[in-house]
Structure formats: C-alpha cells, structure tokens
Amino acid sequence: MGHEPDASGGGYHRLQRKMARTTKVLEMQQQNGDMDWQEEGGTSEGVLGQNRARKQTAPKSSGSVVEAVQSLKQLLEQDFNMKIEAMKAEFQLEFTKLRDRMAEEVTRATAQTAQELSQVRDQLIQACGELEQTRLQLDMLGKTETPRSLVQTYADAARMTPTSMSSQSSSAARSATPEPVFCTVDTSRVPEDHIGDATPTMIHNTIEQEMRKSSDQPHW
Numbered sequence: 001m002g003h004e005p006d007a008s009g010g011g012y013h014r015l016q017r018k019m020a021r022t023t024k025v026l027e028m029q030q031q032n033g034d035m036d037w038q039e040e041g042g043t044s045e046g047v048l049g050q051n052r053a054r055k056q057t058a059p060k061s062s063g064s065v066v067e068a069v070q071s072l073k074q075l076l077e078q079d080f081n082m083k084i085e086a087m088k089a090e091f092q093l094e095f096t097k098l099r100d101r102m103a104e105e106v107t108r109a110t111a112q113t114a115q116e117l118s119q120v121r122d123q124l125i126q127a128c129g130e131l132e133q134t135r136l137q138l139d140m141l142g143k144t145e146t147p148r149s150l151v152q153t154y155a156d157a158a159r160m161t162p163t164s165m166s167s168q169s170s171s172a173a174r175s176a177t178p179e180p181v182f183c184t185v186d187t188s189r190v191p192e193d194h195i196g197d198a199t200p201t202m203i204h205n206t207i208e209q210e211m212r213k214s215s216d217q218p219h220w
Contacts, residue, residue, distance in 0.1 A: 187198045 187195070190198045
C-alpha cells in the first residue's frame with residue numbers, strides 16, 4: 001500500500017510527460033502543416049504569377065518577331081534597291097563608253113575618208129594638169145613640126161644623085177605647099193598668031209625653063 005502513491009505518482013508524471021510530448025508534437029505538426037499550406041499556396045500563387053507573366057510577355061515577344069520580320073524585309077528591299085541602282089550605274093557607264101567609242105570610230109573614219117578624198121582630188125588635179133601640159137605640147141609640136149620628107153640626114157644627102165636631089169626638092173616643095181597657087185598672066189601682048197600657044201601648060205613650062213636657066217640647074 002505504501003508503494004501505491006509512489007506508483008501512482010510516477011504514473012502521473014509519466015502521463016504528463018506523454019501529454020506534453022503529444023501536445024508538442026501536435027503543435028509541431030500543426031506548424032508543419034501551416035508551413036506546407038503556405039508553401040503550397042505560395043507555389044500556386046507563383047504558378048499563377050508566372051502564367052500571368054507569360055501571358056503578358058507573349059504579346060511582346062510576338063510583336064518583336066513582327067518587328068524583326070519587317071526589319072529584315074526592309075533590309076532586303078534596301079539591298080535589292082542598291083543592287084538595282086548599281087546595275088543601272090554600270091549599264092549607264094558601259095553605254096557611255098560604247099557611245100564614246102562609236103563616236104571616236106566615226107570621227108576617225110570620217111577623217112580618213114576626207115583625207116583619201118583630198119588625195120584623190122589632188123591626184124585628179126595633177127592628172128588634169130599633166131593632160132593640159134601634154135595637149136599644149138602637142139599643139140606646139142603640131143604648129144612647129146617640119147614635114148618628114150623635108151628633113152634629111154647627112155648620109156641621105158651624100159647618097160643622093162643630083163637628079164634625085166632635084167626631083168626630091170621639087171616633090172618636097174610641092175608637099176610643103178599642098179594648097180594650089182594661082183597667078184595671073186597678061187596675054188594682051190601675045191601676037192595673034194601665037195595666041196594658041198599661050199595656054200597655062202605652055203606658060204608653066206616656059207617659066208620652069210627660064211628658072212632653070214637662071215639658077216643654072218637644067219634638070220630642075
């Protein structure tokens with residue numbers, strides 16, 4: 001009996017200890033539960049905030065993509081325009097070079113043609129001058145030319161006999177004066193009985209005989 005209070009007293013203390021421990025455990029568990037709930041709540045709120053941020057940033061990112069596409073398009077257009085302008089400038093330069101080259105060739109060909117025409121003209125003038133000189137020389141030769149039959153060499157004259165010389169002289173004289181020469185003979189003093197002998201032939205023969213006698217050339 002004496003040990004019952006002790007026994008009962010010791011059990012009471014143990015019961016208090018258990019209850020204290022249980023209370024502490026419950027408090028700790030409650031605190032842990034509150035913390036978990038706060039963490040879960042915080043996590044949910046974080047997820048919702050992230051979703052909102054994503055929703056808010058999504059239009060911004062899509063707008064930046066459109067701007068990037070537009071910028072790229074503008075760059076491509078500028079590059080294309082620059083290439084077109086460069087091609088135009090190159091074509092204009094080549095066209096200018098070709099035009100200048102053609103103008104230079106035309107000028108050179110024109111100058112060469114003019115020079116050739118000038119040379120041909122000078123040649124024609126020279127040829128006309130030579131022809132004129134030839135014509136004048138021919139005219140002078142025609143005026144001053146002596147008949148070939150009258151020109152004799154020393155050998156020809158040495159080989160000729162007096163008879164041939166007289167005949168050639170007479171023929172040369174006749175050829176030198178191809179036009180007939182007329183003269184008038186006064187027959188008023190011829191006696192009537194000799195009037196029949198006063199013919200042109202007789203008069204010509206009489207004159208020749210008298211000239212032979214006076215020139216001492218009986219065979220003339």
